[in-house]
Amino acid sequence: MRVGLTLYGSLDERSGGFRYDRKLVEGLRAAGDTVEVVELQWRAYPRGLLDNASPSLRDRLRVDVDVMLQDELAHPSLVLANRGLPYPIVSVVHHLRASEPRRLSPLYRAVERRYLATVDGVVCNSGATRDAVAALGVDPDETVVAPPAGDRFDPAIDGDAVAARAASLGEIGEESGAGDGASVADPAPAPLRVAFVGNVEPRKGLDTLVEGVSRADAAVDLTVVGRPVDESHVADVRRLVGERGLGDRVRFAGRLSDDALADVLRESHVLAVPSRYEGFGIVYLEGMSFGLPAIASRAGGANETVTDGETGVLVDPDDPAAVARALDEFAADPDRTAEMGRAARRRYERHPGWTESTGRVRRLLADVADAGDGVDAIDTEVAT
Template sequence: MKVGLVVYGDLEPRSGGYRYDRRLVEGLRERGDRVDVISLPETSRARSFAHNLSGRLVRDLDRSFDVLLQDELCHPSLVGLNRRLDREYPIVSIVHHLRASELSGLSRRLSCELERAYLSTVDAVICNSRPTRAAVAELTDTPGLIAWPGVDRFEGFPTDAEITARAQRDPFEVVFVGNLLPRKGLDTLLGALAGVERDWHLTVVGDESGPAYAREVRDLVRREGLADRVEFTGWLDDGNLAARLGSAHLLAVPSIHEGFGIVYLEGMAFGLPALASASGGASDLVTDGKTGHLVAPGDERAIARAVDRLATDRDRLAAMSLAARRRYERHPTWDAVGERIRAFLEHRVARANQSPA
């Protein structure tokens, strides 16, 4: 197949969504497909609407593709542009999560209508979780596929015996992995941990993508007197990140919303229960009370209770850690995910090529 993929910027794996897109491209190319990446300029959300008026972008997309993939994140740039295309190929949108899912009130309603308008211009969707698919179904009846992100990022995982022994060590090690952005909920986690009396330590791994927010959380650490219990590492390469995950007890990323939350799965590879958002796709991965805890966005008390319980009951922690590892082992690989997506794309291409009845 000749495939196009529309994204903002490049495919450097700065987030789970970009890693998903990148692995999809790699998988298609490994199977002999040609994939052209069409990079849209990264700009403010308001300025991205101007892309819909671009003649150059229309020409970039008016090619002889068999199928055009679009990262749904680009919907402000494509909601009008798609209607200008003189195309015979199907458009398939890759939906990691709807932006409306992060918002509330009027902002949410406006975002819903914008995303509804965009989704009306595509022929099918690929969603990364059942909750994401359900959210899309509220906006459109466009056919779709649920394709979880695959796993195979790390190597050298601890054994069951090492996971069990680790559970008895002090202090209780919590790790947060994610870009420092408000929607990731680091401030909520810090507020919760400030109220936990047990001996704990938090490692924060991630780029300071939002400088103002990064200053805010660092100020919070100072105000709460937590400077000796919280470490900010910045971005880490996979080797150093694996070392941090391998020595921790709990992965905690209490986001406002996660379309899937691949970081939870990556933590489970190391036998880490996940403290995850109850909003979004984490419920596809995390069984509350068995492989981790699902908490409502912003619920500091629920986070504090979960941390305190695991820090106190180390036998329970060991059992949940092993259950998390088993959940990881059952998860499909990227190779299996790629096969499912490619079969879905071939089906969409075949339908588009059918002669009218």
Template sequence: MRVAFVAPGDFETTSGGFRYDRRLVASLRETDDVSVYSVPWRRYPLSLFDAPATPLSRFSTDADVVVVDELAHPTFAVRCAGVREDHTPVVALVHHLRCDERGPGAPLAREFERRFLARVDAAVCTSSATDAAVRDLAPDPALPTLVAPPTADQFDPDVSPTAVDARATESPFRVVFVGSLVPRKRPLALVDALAALEVPWEATFVGPQPNERYASRVGRRCRRRGVDGRVTLAGALPTAALETVLRRAHVLVLPSRHEGFGIAALEGMGFGLPAVVTQSGGATDLVTHGENGFLVPPDGVGAVYAALSALATDRTRLARMGRAALTRYRSHPPWPETAARTRTFLARVASDPSSAAEPPLEAT
């Protein structure tokens, strides 16, 4: 099978979504011919102006199927119809829909994402929540989709339930945030929730800081709330350093407005960390509220504070939920299974798009 994989911007970008893309390409290359193409990725919605110069048919000449990371939808929302004229099917790889991030740009994103989905033949989605959102937005209710979740194997945690129990008794209460320091991830909400805690605590924020002004704003919020001595804005860390942070932490918090999957939550679970994550998006595939973590609204601070306070003040509960998080991590589908099912799906689309539909990969 010949695959043209189209991604926005730099394919080596540091993020969970691009890491997924690179891993999928590597797996497909074990059996197939895969070419990777980059298209402009500018501040939304400036990419719309790149559409006249970048039709998808440009990538389909020597391909049996074209896979497009949905982040590139502004470039193709108008022009990808041309691919169907030469019978090369198009598959959208959807980590999450931009319109689900909400905010002032959501209505415009919704319109162009709807146009994009109207012109693809199938979609691979990284969570059941994203799959449902795609099915809801796509004009064709019969659009074939596959749920193909990522796997958290950046680390080899080898954490035992006994270690989780022992760590739960330690002080201070240690919180880790793993994600880009951007408004969508809501680090300011976490700072405000931490400031209200009445027990000793410390927190580490790990992740790229793409907007220096916003990172400075987070620092100012820490100082204004009087917690700058207990919050470390670590920036992006290499794998070994991040592993050290996760091994010491008690809980992982990512109160985003929306997450397509939430790979950081799954990675934290591998270390026995309950996850406090948004109820908007794919984290609902991972977290059972009150069992292995907490699902919080994508706005406000109160629920984040309540979740942290519940764990910080009840270490027996912290240990129990940490063990449950570890169990959930160990039951997650391995990457070879996800990759094999994705390849089969793409091959079906390449041969006959109308026959590609199959039951989603269930999270266990």
């Protein structure tokens, strides 16, 4: 097949959605398909809607393919432009903007409903995403669920390594100096080491996590790994860290290389990303590859990976008290933390790989392309 992929930005971006698109392209090419990538400029929402009146955009989109994949995040620039394109379209939905708790969600819902009416099929990364798409009028028979693999690192972690890491929670640290040669009489147990991984923006719930750390009875060291996307939110979180007296407990590491991020995950006890919404949440699966139980949100598709009480803990969005309870439970019971870590690793090992997910997408693309050929043939007969 001759396949296209239209998306905002560059296919080389490092976030989970871009990795999904990139692995999909690699899989299609490995299967013998040609893939032409159309990279559009990132747009603010209103500016993206104005793109639909641009003749130059329509010219860029008129490529010679049998079927076009579109990353749904680019829908503002495509909602009207799609109607004049000469090929069938399959949208890749990581999560709908309308699913996020935003002030303008009704507007996003209306625009996304109209955009989805222009496509011939939808690739969803989770069952929750498929349900959200169906709620906007898409026939479930025109969708396929193709979850991302979590094999970004695929470390060699066994049950013994997971147990040894959890056992460090019960270890007593070295006595620290208290001035004038004195020492602390009762040094505290080693802290619970928690990793947050994700773009630093309101949806990811870092503010909820920091507040949960401040309310926990246990000592918690939090490492924040991720690109600061919303500078105002970053400033709010840093201010919260200061107000709660957590300056020596929260470290902002910024964006890290894969090797450096792997080191953080390997040394952590828990991955905590209590998002306000996740279409899938590939980060939870990547943490599970290291045997890390997760603290994740009930909102969206995280519960398809994180089983509450087995591979992690699910909390409601904006519930720092629940986050604090989860942190205290992990810190207080190393054996339970180890068992959940082993279960998390087993969950990772049985998750579908990219080959299986790409195969599901290819079958949908072939069906849509074949149906499009049939429509073209009918149109030709009518015209003659």
